[in-house]
Amino acid sequence: MAFGLIIIGDEILSGKRQDKHFPRIVELLRQRGLSLGWAHYVGDDRAALVELLRRTFASGDVVFSCGGIGATPDDHTRQAAAAALGLPLVLHPEAAALITARVAETAAQGQGSADMTLPDNQRRLKMGEFPAGADIIPNPFNRIPGFRIRHHWFVPGFPVMAWPMLEAVLDTHYRHLFHRESAGDRSMIVRGLAESTISPLMEDVERDFPLIRAYSLPSVGWDGGRRHIELGVKGDLVSLEAAFARLREGVLALGGELDGEPAACGEPGHAPVSCGAAGGAGDDAADGSESETRHGSDGEPDRGPEAQAGAPADTSRQKVS
Secondary structure: OOEEEEEEOHHHHOOOOOOOHHHHHHHHHHHOOOOEEEEEEEOOOHHHHHHHHHHHHHHOOEEEEEOOOOOOOOOOHHHHHHHHHOOOEEEOHHHHHHHHHHHHHHHHOOOOOOOOOOHHHHHHHHHHEEEOOOEEEOOOOOOOOEEEEOOEEEEOOOHHHHHHHHHHHHHHHOHHHOOOOOEEEEEEEEEOOOHHHHHHHHHHHHHHOOOEEEEEEEEOOOOOOOOEEEEEEEEEHHHHHHHHHHHHHHHHHOOOEEOOEOOOOOOOOOOHHHHOOOOOHHHHHOOOOOOEEEEOOOOOOOOOHHHOOOOOOOOOOOEEO
């Protein structure tokens, strides 16, 4: 079982609005010793959303979905979830009560009428129509609830609503999973070696340490710094230090240069700047890179949406995993 994230809206794909959910959900999970396994971005396309939800419902993963649960024509999430499960949409009685209470509150403030028979208020009640059998997710911001069904949690696209709702979901329903994985991350900044040169070393480390994954995050130096690679290992804490030591020794044997720790001259593949030439390792440190970094329990350096792993296969839409 993995945690997955679906972010819905044409406004995200068109660039009219910038997604803020991805980094926040990653952080909420990381604070609890959990990690995001995959994420999808999808527009306001009901057929595409139905197809995606059919796959994610079948996956058995815990899925957080942000956006599209309103009652305007471009909101398709409630209908798509019902269609993906072959269930009818029904007005949830508790959701109806909460929406009615919210309408009464706003009417008391001089905004509209509390008469629920009026067309506008009848349309508002549609926000409480969920797939049959769904439960509500309380919304502390304005009472209009989200819904959950089969480990899928559907919340509004507004961060001010979505984030407290999902934080409560984690703390209420998944606390038993918090900090269960004993995992860590060690990395270092390497210069003077190409990824093609270090790939066999990474494969050797993963072969010798089955509970460890090696990773390589190259920088092309576009910001004025020298090209480098953040090279590291992540996984089982028991194996982590030995795996990192093996990786470091391998880098030095290949002639790589670590920030603040030049490789010995004359080693195969050795970068000339490491031999004490003017502007050597001291210049490397000037770009602000650290020679070694540690990361917390889920261990992932922030690689952005394009680098998470484990989503159900999707070749038709942008996928981040």
